[in-house]
Amino acid sequence: MFWLSPLPAEDLFTLAGPEGRHAATVRRLRPGEPVDVTDGQGRVLECEVVAVRRDEIDCAVRQRADAVAPRPRVVIVQALAKGDRGERAVEMLTEVGVDEIVPWSAGRSVVRWEGERGVRARERWARTATEAAKQSHRLHWPVVGELVGPGELARRVSAATLAVALHEQAELPLVGLVRSQLPGVAARDGAAAEILLVVGPEGGLADAEVAALRHAGAVVARLGPTVLRTSTAGVVAASVVLAELGRWDGPA
Template sequence: MSLPVHLVPSLEGVGVGATVVVEGDEAHHAVAVRRLRVGESLVLTDGLGRSAVGEVASTGKRRLDVAVRETASDPEPAPAVTVVQALPKGDRGELAVEVLTEVGAARIVPWAASRSVAVWKGERAEKGLSKWRATAREAAKQARRTWHPQVDPLASTDRVVDLVAAAHLAVVLHEEATASLAGLEVPPAGSVLVVVGPEGGVAPEELAALTAAGAVSVRLGAEVLRTSTAGVAAVAALLSRTPRWG
């Protein structure tokens, strides 16, 4: 059985024999929910490639002391995949973030596409972004990732165009495209960007702006996937052709 994973702010400079203090919600979850007790083992990570295996040395109401017996530092996965996810309806945004995190996306960018039914403004934008980030954090721990994905603030189409221009490979999923992912050369390193439209699809003017910036319009197949699952299918197809999944 895999050891439980908990997130700490930093493991920089932590070595074997050190004691790491876990506080707040993470400690509460470990002690009150998972009921970890003194002597039990767990994994700590800071989401920046560093991890530590240790044993619970002591517990408190919202505190957990961990004695470290092993440490590791993993290189950042390459290529780094960014997914621009148009805002979907209801809780499908959290579903998209969850599966994208599990499949290995390095960055997730919520997008206010012109055809998005959901709207993030003011307090709703803050709440929505907080939910997406919390979902990514928990999914990363569940997937045992040492590098956790970054979830950006809401992006405009102009911002997405800039991201496309900066990527080594950028694709936009479109059901009427004639090209497929199979014909693309995926860089073994660098940055890959996948743009996923909303339920109503990417608007013609958005598609024109994205392709003008360098994105390739592609389709996944004969089936039309939901916006909450199209991204994970595309990322999986791309990563399967890289050393990450080789």
């Protein structure tokens, strides 16, 4: 899968720049091979390679498709994590199909995004999401949001149709929760419905954070009998929710 925006109206076009170079020199595509080109917003051109040069390829459009954005939207608020765990979470969350990933500076997050370091870190998350979207052949690419703190997180929770904070000591299980809430979700916001899942850092959610999330309207739920790393908890939670929504039955 390659990216181009806006997609050309012509049925014969050249894929150049970094994408064309990757197609020609890394993927080593040859005339006659199929290639898909998307704008990351649901539109895709199913093409055939007709010519290859050093840094670009010529593509003939065989079919055009426009996938409807899946609803409700699934948003993961991912606490900052040390090392490459944050980027690993972004990669897997993109692959499973979430619609937005919001970095969150939690109270127990060891890593802090400040100044230029924070800008570069968010750019890495965005690049990771882009590469994962292409690798997994997603037609709707996820948004990597701006870093949020307690105040903005509370606002996102309050605005969501359904918000769930993941906590290993919660009594309510996540499995089945979304399915039971679907009629209310659809009735309240319809096509604009949004399900938001909050994932804590390595040390877990602080008691004050749990209280603040509850106050903002979040349901506190557990994934299962084991405690997962922050880099995998969101992926597992998203998988449960997306399966219950039936989102894995169609295009991403």
